[in-house]
Amino acid sequence: MNELSSNSQINIIISNEQLDVTEAIKFVTSKKSGAIATFLGNTRDNNLSRSVKLLEYESYQPMANKKLFQTAEEMLYKWDVDRVSIAHRIGKVPLGQTSLIVVVASKHRDAAFEACRYSIDRIKEIVPIWKKEYYEDGEIWIGSQSGVEFSSTKKVKT
Amino acid sequence: MISVTIRLFASYREIIGKSSILMNVSKGALVSDLLTDLLEQYPQLAGSPSKIVVAVNHEYQTHSYTLHMNDEVALIPPVSGGG
Secondary structure (H helix, E strand, C coil): CCEEEECCCEEEEEECCCCCHHHHHHHHCCCCCCEEEEEEEECCCEECCEEEEEEEEEECHHHHHHHHHHHHHHHHHHCCEEEEEEEEECEEECCCCEEEEEEEEECCHHHHHHHHHHHHHHHHHHCCEEEEEEECCEEEECCCCCCCCCCCCCCCCC | CEEEEEEECHHHHHHHCCCEEEEEECCCCEHHHHHHHHHHHCHHHCCCHHHCEEEECCEEECCCCECCCCCEEEEECCCCCCC
């Protein structure tokens, strides 16, 4: 279940296997880019002081792919960015492993840092991927609680 | 009548117990009409239908979007990807 879309500047991967940051960096590396910013989102063992045992991600695969691609296009449009690689893992992910990779290459560091930061917020806003946390005594879809902003992540309003 | 496929994910999928539903609506029906029908059949979805975010054929649409034959209508619960 590997979904991939790519052009010369953008590489998107949605995979239920372990993500490979080396591959993502390799894709964006070129002689014209002097800066590469890398962000890894890792599964952690706690949220809002609850102990988390396991995480699971579900995606609406074709649309998630499209919206990750759109996020990368926006990064290229808004900043002087050369290449973007985004990979998201889905399925059950053990603690301490990487569920998201964003790697951005640009001529200078400011564009890479800013575009990278932007992409994380944008992914949490428009990409149809959902995270479920498993606890000792139950499980919950993050972001799904009616009327409560349960997730600790920043939510960007449209 | 036109038939559309409703796709359900994450919390919506678990609440309804299905990942996809085929529904018939009258010609010219809007997303809002479909949601009204859906909530009548599945009251456990609860809440206000106006709050449900919808994508049609992989693109976000408003509830005033006019449905077409074989549209894929996805109900998108609040997203929470990104690590």
